[in-house]
Amino acid sequence: MSKRKAPLTRIELLQGTLDLIILQSLRWGPRHGYGLLQVIRSMSHGVLQVDTGSLYPALHRLERQAWIQAEWEVSENNQRVRVYRLTVAGRKQLAIERSKWEQFSLAVAELFAAPPPEEAR
């Protein structure tokens, strides 16, 4: 529950990240919400704990933006489940998000690797 108590400024940052994570996870095939959570958890070796409550608002938002689309299927337990798959537009969006993320993480990495500026000394 630690994420839920995080300040709003960080949550908004995470929200963008959540989109990226969902879109990326759907690249490996259609999933229902619960399955998506399990995939994210196992692929990230448990590091990324997506808050269950914020998953569904995010899925429905992405669906409205036509980056993913949903269909009703019947699960192995004979249960109606809503399954999400990536659309063509979603793939494009994922590429954009991904390149943004890479630029960002590269920039942060360079920042950490850089020696202290001369003047500051």
Add this chain to the structure above:
Amino acid sequence: MSSDDRDARNDDLDVEIQSHLDMATRERVARGESPEAAAAAARKEFGNVGIVKEVTRDMWGGGFEQLRRELRYAARSLLRSPGFAAVAIITLALGIGANTAIFSVVNGVILRPLPYPHPEQLVLVTSQFPRLGFDQFPVDAAEFIEFRERNRSFSDVGAYYATSVNVGSETGPARVPSAIISASLLSTLGVTPEAGRWFSADETLPNAAPVALLSDELWRSSFGGDRAIIGRKIQVDGVETQVVGVMPPHFDIHDQGVRLWLPLTLDPAKLADYRGSHYLNLVGRLKPGISLATARVQLEPLLQQWRQTDGGSMDPAQNKVHTPDAKNHRLRYDDLLTDIVGSAGRALWVLQAAVFLVLLIACANLANLLLMRAETRHKELVLRAALGAGRGRLVRQFLAESLVLSLAGAAVGLLVARWGLHALVLSNDAGIPRATTVGLDGRVLLYTLVLALGTGIVFGLTPLLRLSTANMSLSLREAGSRTTAHAGASRVRRALVVAEMALAVTLLVGAGLLLRSFENLTQVDSGFDRSRLSTFGLVLPGATYADSMRRVAFFHQVTDQLQQVSGVQSAAAMSGLPPLRQVNANDTRFEGYVAKPGIPPQNVDYYNWVTANYIATMRIPMIEGRAFGPMDGATSPPVAVVNQTLARLFFPGQSAVGHRIQPSGMVDTTQWYTIVGVAKDVKQGGMDAKTGTELYLLYDQAPKYLGYAPRYMNVVVRSTLTPKALAPAIRRIVGAIDPSLPIVGLRTMDEVFAKALARPRFIALLLVIFAVVALALAAVGTYGVLAYAVTERRREIGIRMALGATEGGVLTLVLRQGMLLAGIGLVVGLAGALAVTRVVRSLLFGVRPTDPLTFTAVGVFMLGVALVACVVPARRATRVDPLVALRLD
């Protein structure tokens, strides 16, 4: 998206989330948890299902649909706290309802145009006698005819005077308010009859066959609404009169409630005879393109030309002028609607402002309630934000909640307004002009809607001062402990309480001043003993009582027989009924009069023809000399009684008794009336006006010396019986003498006076109600804020008590906080009152806008109420258990 789609999608969402929970549960069961524990854990992991669903649905979009959904959420969330919702809706219903009620009065009286074509062109033309102190006076018939010919500003000019006549109908004789009008008045007003025709010009000439126009109201009430009435004859004051038309509903002139229209008969050959007899009001229609201001400019040359043409008719010996001129006898133009509304306009705007202040206070209270509610809901709001709900969504949610409240409040408020209008304005005679046009029309409903939306936005947005992004992040940390008061929020809350108190104080001062004015008005000495006095009117038709002697005989018979009724002490008749009479302004000659500065022109404001025992029946004290008595007969030497004001004005420093005068209309100008006594002043021009000069003439002597006796007389009866108990005897006595005479307005003299004070009482009553409501709201607001502050500071108070603070110390601590707010509010409010009470100056009587007594009383009263509001939460603070308080959080 249709609502069917919406429902299907809601169901889908339910299934989707349920399937999620089922899968999570199943997995936990597979790991060995019990089914119950697994289901509970899955649910806990998921979080608040309801809020997740709401936030998810928000992602679906759709403008109108979203609004509907937000309003529904708001309604649902309000239903979860019905106490809060009820308090808010009742507060708003009172605030908006009172505003709607007063606005519908303002709308009906001031804003709604008069029901004539192009009403803005209509101008009331009256005259002025600056030297006599008459600012607005009727014109005479000669002036009317000349003005109509000579002026260049008006396309047409009509004349009228209001009176009442006896009309015979199937339902018996009735006294009917009527207007005697020139044919040109109808064409000037431009309203065509709904049946029949206008008067023709010939029908206003002498010896024309009598004709009449009915109002729609009289046509329906007394003649069954039958169109066959046109051309038929009805009895008007005993004269067979042909009905030539029926005017449409609500057709009226100058708010007189005219039910019957009769032609004004004028003989163009007799202009000279008409001069000096001022009884007509003129209504002119401005020519297209000419404004009232232009017309006023054009009036000056007209007055000059008038003076040159007819200046000869001025009588220098009488020291008066009977044709208009630029100095002594001017004409004045007033917009017809403005003149009808008159001084009521300001009073109504004051009420509108006052009731708006009440609504502002109610808004401040609600803002405070919502602010506190927002504080307690912080956790939920932060949770929603964490789930991805945007800030705009939260703002909209707050607005939706306040709009649901304000619209619900407005809906209930409309009922309040309807009820209030009925109770206060329509069923009572409030002394407000055009009261019949007051109602809830489209414009009023629009005003209510705008008010509701505005109110909702104002008090709905206030809590958002607390909900900016920055504050939102803080709140999580604050949620952990409640030790520190939220500085920002409590500042807003305190400011709101101070504002409420200040507004309430301003209103209280205004109400106090008007209350004192009304009190002063009721204390005014009317000049006679009003207790156990009843009065009614009787009008003798000119046709059947052409002989003045018959009139005198009639009233003697009536009063003599009334005095035989057991329970009646005495009965008398008089032409003028106090305290509100039209000024007569009769030219009167004073023997040996010398015109000099300080001595007024020879003119008396009021003539009162009375029977011999009038002064005794009314118990008017005699200051000097004697009243009329048995020695004064119809043919004995003519005698008069004057009032103190007349004696003081015309006989300064000497006794009026023994002086001689000639009232206007003397048959034999060699004879003189002798003043035999001076009576105490009786109010005739209104309770708030200076008493005018009054001359009492013996009714019995009028036929012989003045060749005339008034037909319209009032009867006063001093009796232990109520008017209701007297009514059968009066009807029997009058009916036995002349069954065709209706008895008009039988009531107690107290009722006559109450009616004269109806408007000041109405205004004062409403203002007092508004001020008390305002103070009550402000007190509730203070209480709420303090109670909340005590809860917030419970831990601090607990520490203080643990450290040895006494109950008294804690009490003082809280009281000081509350009374400081009240004190600031009081000072601001009194300063505000000093600034704004000037606007009510014209509504005050016998009290200055800065009346120290009122200001002091309001201050003490307000502090007392504030103290009560503070004591309750303060006492609660003293009961804080230090141990419990310290263990909190």
